[in-house]
Amino acid sequence: MLALTRNLTRLQTVAPAVVGCRGKHDLPKLPYEYSALEPIISREIMELHHSKHHQTYVTNLNAAEEQLGDAVQKQDVNKIISLQGALRFNGGGHLNHSIFWKNLTSEKTTPSADLKQAINDRFGDFEKFKKELSTITVAIQGSGWGWLGYNKKTGKLDLATCANQDPLEATTGLVPLLGIDVWEHAYYLQYKNVRPKYVEAIFEIVNWKDVSERFAKAK
Template sequence: MQNFFRRTILLIVGLAIPLLFACQSSPQVDASPAVSSGLSAAPAKLDPLPYDYAALEPYIDAATMRLHHDKHHATYVNNINEALKAYPDLQKQSVDTMIRNLNNVPEAIRTKIQNNGGGHVNHTMFWQIMAPKAGGEPTGAVAQAITQTFGSFDALKQQFNKAGADRFGSGWAWLVSDRQGKLSITSTANQDNPLMKDPNAYPILGNDVWEHAYYLKYQNRRAEYLNNWWNVVNWQAVNQRYAQAQEK
C-alpha cells in the first residue's frame, strides 16, 4: 500500500513540473485597455460618448444620440480608415491636420477626406461641447467676448440660430474665433469645417443641422431644435476651445 501511494505521489509531481515550467515560460498578455487616439489617423477611432445616450433629454433624445454617434459618426471613421489604406504616409497625420491641408491630400481621396474627415472632426467637437445639466448663460472669457462682439448673449443666439436656420439642406452653424480672440458666426455645407477655408477661423461652438441630428424628435421643426439646443451647451468646454484658438 505504501509503495502504491509513493508511486502515485511521484506520478503527480512528474506531471506538475512540466506544467509549472510551461506556465513560467508562456508570454504575458497585456490586459491594459487600448488608449483611444481620438483624431489620429493610424487608424482613426471613434471615442465613446462622454455621457449616456439619454443624458441630454428632453432636448436631444436617446434614440437620436445612439443613431447619430454609433451609426453616422462611426461611418465617417470607417470611411477615413478605408480611404487611407493605400496611403501609409498620410496615416501618420492627424485627421485635423489633413482637413486643414486638403490640397496636400491626394486627389483620389480628397473628397472622401473632406467629407468624412470633416464629419469626424466636427462630431468629436460636437459631443464635447454638450453636456447634461448644462446650458444657461455663458461663463468665463468667452462670455466677455460674446458681449463685446454681439452686445448680448441673446443677440448671439439670434444670429447663430439664423445661420443654422438659413443653411439650406445639410450643414453646420459655427461660432469661430481667430488668434486674437475675435468672434464671428458662419455656417458650412455638409461636413465642411471652417478651418478648411480659413486657418484663422477656429470653431469653438458648432451645431449640427443635418436632419439626422434632430428629425426623430423635431421632424421638420429645425427652429425649435436650434432654440432648445442651447440648454445642453457646455460653456466650460467652449471656454477651453476659445483658449485653444488663441494658442494656434
C-alpha cells in the same frame, strides 16, 4: 512640370509617415450616456448619431487614408487627387462630431468671464449672439453646420456656416468653439422638419465649460 516633380519628391518623403498612420482613427466614447441629453435630444437619436453616423465617418476616413497611403507610395497623382473628396467629407465628419459631443452636456454651465466679455464685445449681448447664430444655422440650405469660431487674425469671435461636413478650420481658418449639427440625422426623428425648434432647444444643453476651454486655448 518642375512643380509636379517637386510635389512628388515631397510626397515620397512623407509617404512612410502617411502609411504609418493607416487606420488609426477610432470612434470617441461619448462623455455621457445616450439618454443623458433627454428630453432635448432623445436616446434614439444620440445612439444612431454616434454609433452609426459618426462610426461611418471614422470607418470611411480610415479607408480613404489607407488608399491615400497606397497612392502616395505608387506616386499615383490621379488617385491622390480623387481621394480629396472622401478625405474632406469623412475627415470633416469625424472632426465635427468629435467636437459636437463635447459641446453638449446635461449639466448647467455658463460661459467663462472671458468668453462672456468676447461675446458682448462682438455681438452686443448674449441674446443677440444666440439669435445671430440661430438665424444663420437655421438658414443653411441642405445639410451643414453653424459655428461660433475664434478668428486668430482679428482676435475676435466670428460666426460661420459650413456645408455638408466641411470642417470649420480647414475651410474658413476659424478655430471651432461651438458647432450645431443641422443634418437631418441630428434632429428629424424628434423635431421632424421643424429645424428652428431644434436649434432653439440645443442652446439648453450647450456645454459652456467646454466652449470656454476651447476659447481659452485658441487665444
